[in-house]
Amino acid sequence: MSTTVATRTTKSDKVVGETDLITFRRSRIHGTGGFARRAIPAGTKLIQYVGEKITKAESLRRCEAENPYIFTLDDQYDLDGGVEWNPARFLNHSCAPNCETELDEEAGEVWILALRDLQPGEELTFNYGYDLSEYRDHPCRCGAPNCVGYIVAEEFFDHVRRQLSLEREARQPVQA
Numbered sequence: 001m002s003t004t005v006a007t008r009t010t011k012s013d014k015v016v017g018e019t020d021l022i023t024f025r026r027s028r029i030h031g032t033g034g035f036a037r038r039a040i041p042a043g044t045k046l047i048q049y050v051g052e053k054i055t056k057a058e059s060l061r062r063c064e065a066e067n068p069y070i071f072t073l074d075d076q077y078d079l080d081g082g083v084e085w086n087p088a089r090f091l092n093h094s095c096a097p098n099c100e101t102e103l104d105e106e107a108g109e110v111w112i113l114a115l116r117d118l119q120p121g122e123e124l125t126f127n128y129g130y131d132l133s134e135y136r137d138h139p140c141r142c143g144a145p146n147c148v149g150y151i152v153a154e155e156f157f158d159h160v161r162r163q164l165s166l167e168r169e170a171r172q173p174v175q176a
């Protein structure tokens with residue numbers, strides 16, 4: 001006779017993976033996200049962004065195929081983090097991130113660092129640093145009060161905000 005073991009884990013909060021510092025589970029922002037397991041001081045190296053080291057030519061091919069996980073390593077190589085053994089790929093983008101990526105050029109490693117002190121349970125986010133090409137295909141649902149509405153690098157925030165506000169004005173009925 002088999003016994004059914006009751007589990008309180010529902011699909012919505014199912015833990016899909018863990019490191020010392022991070023729990024991976026369902027995110028309100030998008031899909032699976034990473035969450036701080038405990039209080040973590042600013043500057044902590046949270047997780048290495050690992051992946052496949054690829055040439056610039058291969059990288060271009062994969063970017064054109066809309067691979068969103070590619071990081072620049074140096075003049076010759078990029079890093080494709082879209083692999084199963086890279087849990088850091090689950091971290092979501094935010095317009096007001098609490099983490100950042102850091103490239104250790106000597107080691108050829110990409111790390112995710114805490115930008116500020118993190119509270120237990122906080123979702124870990126960084127800015128994906130996308131450029132403006134087809135940004136409208138990448139709407140942002142980060143929920144930050146200052147959310148730009150699209151996933152773009154911070155240097156493009158003003159540009160996108162200006163563009164969206166011009167479009168809003170154009171849609172306003174002409175006042176008498």
Ligand SMILES: [Zn+2]
Nearest residue numbers: 095140142147
């Ligand atoms: Zn946002």
